[in-house]
Amino acid sequence: MTPRPRPDNAAQSSILLTLRDDGPTSRAELGDRLQRTRARLAAELDRLAELGLVRDGGPAASRGGRRSTLVELDPELRFAGVDIGATSVTIEVTDASLEPVAAVEEAIDIRRGPEAVLDRVEDLLAKMRVGGHHNRLAGIGLGVPGPVSFRDGVPVSPPIMPGWDRYPLREELGGRHGCPVVVDNDVNIMVVGERRGGVARSVDDLLFVKVGTGIGCGIVVGGQVYRGVDGCAGDIGHIQVDPHGPMCACGNTGCLEAMFGGAALARDALAAARSDTSPALAERLRTHGTVTAADVGSGAIEGDPVCIGLIRDGGRRLGGVLASLVSFFNPSMIVIGGGLAGLGHLLLAEVRSVIYRRSLPLATRNLPVVLSELGPRAGVAGAVALASELAFGPVAR
Known part of the structure; x- marks a missing residue:
């Protein structure tokens, strides 16, 4: 497949990113914002039009004197964001301004391995193409629930992804679609x-x-995602919170994820249902044959004390880890997202309580701890943003 053209230099890249973020813009305004002379801007726009990345969008509003011309991104440009979780995959196709064109979510089992999961992703993208939502993708962003070498575009020893270690995700997807691909940890695309x-x-x-299912932390420092030297910064799910706790998928014991990830919460809920200490969970077990983390949330809403206790216990453990991070990093905001964020304000209140109680007042007096606004869209929204930054960046020479 012939690759879609990319800009030649940083000047062209800055034009594309400005149009992505601000929408159709007059040539005069572009020149002002990017501090380009009229002649230099015209030359760069001519080249981008030749590459099929921008086009004229009609006359701009008058600023006095001769009207300038609007410039806009090619309306046929499309990006895809793919957020692969432990039990589901979400795909969103957007236009060049990153406005959603189509989206699909489907249950998957990541333990089936990379070939099976990527084949299903390919099937879903093909259906979206047949549906007229994209013809040729300009870039793909992919998030997976495990450590990723961002430089190499491969997962590295992911605890809950058997068979994925060092699988060439970037090369595989790039080869199938003939476009640039960026691969990152799922929480990094969410942030x-x-x-x-x-x-x-x-x-x-x-x-x-x-x-x-897992627990991770995306870190932004000075407006940039901090991934660490090898790409595994923020892996807080494997911080030990109880040396006598259960075995974790990583091989250690008492990790935060083993105490309060989705699988851990379902495990504790099942134990409560079988012991009949929780009427709400016991009823769900009798009705459905199993219980889930979501059932704990439902039971808590109904006032079941065991469900409320499970959420509070988990919130205290998570809050304790975050309190240490607040003392170390002093962030200006903490956002809670992911599937268990659906446990809502009971979880949030417990996390906040521990953070505000255990961290220094100077670090918390202006610190909001809030739930994600984008919810399940955070991952795909971040994936397409990263894909567009890669596709709109200049080709390496």
Whole structure:
């Protein structure tokens, strides 16, 4: 497949990113914002039009004198964001301004391995193409629930992803679609999405905590995602919170994830249902044959004391880890997202209580701890943002 053209230089890249974020803009305004002479801007726009990335959008509003011409991104440009979780995959296709065109979510089992999961992703993207939502993708962003070498585009020893270690995700997807591909940890794409279009808009120093099957933390420092030297910064799910706790998927004992991830909460809920200490969970077990983390949330809403206790216990453990991070990092915001964020304000209140009680007053007096505004869209929103930044970046020479 012939790759879609990319800009030649940083000047062209800045034009594309400005149009992505601000929409159709007059040539005069582009020149002012980017501090380009009229001749230089015209030359760069001519080249971008030749590449099929921008086009004229008609006359701009008059600023006095001769009217300038609007410039807009090619309306046929499309990006795809793919958020692969432990039990589901979400795909969103957007236009060049990152407005959603189509989306699909489907249950998957990540333990089936990369070939099976990617084949299903390919099937879903093909259905979206047949449906007229995209013809040729300009870029793909992919998030997976495990450590990722961002430089190499491969998962590295992911505890809950058997068979995925060092699988060449970036090369595989790029080869299938003939477009640039960016691969990152799922919580990193979530923090990008939330900062771009959620409650953390333009916040430059924040923590995004994903609480789902696994637990991770996306870190933004000075407006940039901090991934660490090898790409595994923020892996807070494997901080030990109880040396005598249960075995974790990583091989250690008492990790936060083993105490309060989605699988851990379902495990404790099942034990409560079988022992009949929780009437709400026992009823769900009799009715459905199993219980889930979501059932704990439902039971808590109904006032079941065991369900309320499970959420509070988990919130205290999570809050204790976050209190240490607040003392270390001093963020300006903490956002809680992921599937277990659906446990809502009971969980949030417990996390806040521990953070505010255990961290220094100076670090918490202006610290909001809030739920994600984008919810399940945070991952795909961040994935397409990263894909567009890669596709709109200049080709390496």
